[in-house]
Amino acid sequence: MSVVVTDYRPSDDEPFMNERQREYFRKKLLDWKDDILKESRETLQHLADESQNHPDLADRASSETDRAIELRARDRQRKLISKIDAALKRLEDGSYGYCEETGEPISLKRLDARPIATLSIEAQERHERRERVYRDD
Known part of the structure; x- marks a missing residue:
């Protein structure tokens, strides 16, 4: 058991x-x-x-x-x-658990908070910055 x-x-x-x-x-x-x-x-x-x-x-x-x-x-x-x-x-x-962009492990804290995460925090922040730049055009 x-x-x-x-x-x-x-x-x-x-x-x-x-x-x-x-x-x-x-x-x-x-x-x-x-x-x-x-x-x-x-x-x-x-x-x-x-x-x-x-x-x-x-x-x-x-x-x-x-x-x-x-x-x-x-x-x-x-x-x-x-x-x-x-x-x-x-x-x-x-x-x-591995970042789709970098292949590096996503932090356990991030996965615990957002278990569907596909990007590390750093990659997610880069992605959001790029989105803001293109949205502002």
């Missing part, structure tokens, strides 16, 4: 992306995905419950606005799920 230690936190004192770290991030990603899917089921149920006709125009307008906001949130969640799935694939192929 294996004992699962729930208070495990990846540390810089151990080999980067060892089996224990990969399992930690796999669980974190899967739990996050499950939470999003649960929330989306609740949203769909709420939308179905709310779909009754509102005789009052103000109530109907308010309901339509709420519906639009919820659908936008659902679209963001759908995109987030695809990023989580991509991170899970990287875990399988061994590229998880």
Whole structure:
């Protein structure tokens, strides 16, 4: 019988992306995905419950606005799920945790805060600076 230690936190004192770290991030990603899917089921149920006709125009307008906001949130969640799935694939192929731009390890702190990160902080900052320069044109 294996004992699962729930208070495990990846540390810089151990080999980067060892089996224990990969399992930690796999669980974190899967739990996050499950939470999003649960929330989306609740949203769909709420939308179905709310779909009754509102005789009052103000109530109907308010309901339509709420519906639009919820659908936008659902679209963001759908995109987030695809990023989580991509991170899970990287875990399988061994590229998880390494910067797509430099190939260097992404800090464990960054991965813990944003487990779908594909760029190191330095590469992300360069990317954002380039975006700002082009956006200002």
